[in-house]
Amino acid sequence: MTTITSAQAYLVDIDVETVRTDAVQAFLKQETVFVSITTSDGLTGVGYSYTIGTGGRSVLQMLRDHLVPRLEGQDSSKIEAIWMDLFASTRATTVGAITSLALAAVDTALWDLKCQRAAAPLWKVAGGFRRDVPLYDTEGGWLHLSQDELVSGAIASRDAGWGGAKLKVGKASHREDLERLLAVREAVGDRFDIMVDANQSMTAAEAIRRAHSFEPVDLFWFEEPLPATDISGHERLARATTIPIAVGESMYSIAQFREYLERGAASIIQVDAARVGGITPWIKVAHLAESFNVAVCPHFLMELHVSLVAAVPNGRYVEHIPQLRSITRNEMAIKDGHALAPDTPGLGIEWDPDAIDDRRVA
Ligand code: MG
Numbered sequence: 001m002t003t004i005t006s007a008q009a010y011l012v013d014i015d016v017e018t019v020r021t022d023a024v025q026a027f028l029k030q031e032t033v034f035v036s037i038t039t040s041d042g043l044t045g046v047g048y049s050y051t052i053g054t055g056g057r058s059v060l061q062m063l064r065d066h067l068v069p070r071l072e073g074q075d076s077s078k079i080e081a082i083w084m085d086l087f088a089s090t091r092a093t094t095v096g097a098i099t100s101l102a103l104a105a106v107d108t109a110l111w112d113l114k115c116q117r118a119a120a121p122l123w124k125v126a127g128g129f130r131r132d133v134p135l136y137d138t139e140g141g142w143l144h145l146s147q148d149e150l151v152s153g154a155i156a157s158r159d160a161g162w163g164g165a166k167l168k169v170g171k172a173s174h175r176e177d178l179e180r181l182l183a184v185r186e187a188v189g190d191r192f193d194i195m196v197d198a199n200q201s202m203t204a205a206e207a208i209r210r211a212h213s214f215e216p217v218d219l220f221w222f223e224e225p226l227p228a229t230d231i232s233g234h235e236r237l238a239r240a241t242t243i244p245i246a247v248g249e250s251m252y253s254i255a256q257f258r259e260y261l262e263r264g265a266a267s268i269i270q271v272d273a274a275r276v277g278g279i280t281p282w283i284k285v286a287h288l289a290e291s292f293n294v295a296v297c298p299h300f301l302m303e304l305h306v307s308l309v310a311a312v313p314n315g316r317y318v319e320h321i322p323q324l325r326s327i328t329r330n331e332m333a334i335k336d337g338h339a340l341a342p343d344t345p346g347l348g349i350e351w352d353p354d355a356i357d358d359r360r361v362a
Contacts (some may be wrong), residue, residue, distance in 0.1 A: 107278025
């Protein structure tokens with residue numbers, strides 16, 4: 001048994017690498033919540049979760065007040081037992097975003113320890129399907145970018161051998177959305193995937209209307225057309241269009257995914273390891289989707305998700321939005337248009353302690 005001897009939580013602010021806007025918000029900064037856990041065999045696991053600009057201090061306080069104090073003395077290899085203990089002990093605030101983000105920081109630290117102890121990389125410990133996974137770009141598709149910028153970004157992704165590019169939609173006029181999409185389709189040809197993302201900005205009626213107008217673009221998916229709470233709206237939309245509907249980045253528990261899948265309200269699952277509560281529930285959601293013959297294309301966090309997409313047979317795409325470069329010593333490897341999961345023991349993210357200390361805010 002490897003007993004947890006100490007644990008601590010802290011908050012690090014990272015500037016965004018470029019301006020990122022969508023139909024409802026801007027990515028202001030990455031509030032990165034870290035948990036480090038040391039065990040009796042001398043290993044230290046580092047886990048993390050994030051927000052895109054608000055709530056990070058609430059996540060940190062949840063960890064410091066309620067979760068971290070329960071860790072000392074526990075067997076670090078009993079990840080399910082620890083996860084359930086933390087979940088049960090915060091029952092009055094679960095399911096909820098703050099608690100799920102806090103749980104994720106602990107859970108990913110425990111998985112880091114598990115992989116170090118196994119002397120194996122996460123992508124193998126979590127399942128081990130194949131190391132290289134297809135990549136699509138979001139970094140060239142933000143809503144404020146001009147049509148020319150969208151076109152040149154998508155061409156660059158295609159020429160680099162990547163599988164696709166995602167463009168934000170939700171301009172006031174659906175004609176403007178359509179013109180931008182058609183310009184990109186014409187530029188990249190018909191062998192390149194184009195995804196769109198409305199960031200929950202539409203009503204079901206408006207999403208059905210826009211999906212109808214987008215049909216000639218031959219989209220790979222239509223992401224978060226509606227608020228995540230509107231499952232029946234997603235169901236109606238999915239029935240009304242041939243475009244696959246993608247959801248998941250705004251869901252904080254396994255059961256929400258089950259309901260979408262059962263009702264046929266989504267056909268691409270974008271489960272985010274930080275928002276769903278860690279690697280432990282992420283894997284469960286991926287397997288749940290597999291049982292429905294549905295692909296998993298996780299939201300953001302490419303530095304971690306590359307290993308999880310590589311772990312499961314239904315992992316389809318990793319989303320390219322680099323965000324950890326200022327606090328890490330390595331970068332996600334890309335070869336022939338594919339992302340390569342790290343082959344080193346642990347999560348495969350080489351943190352830069354000095355850079356982290358410089359940006360520590362709490
Ligand atoms: Mg999105």
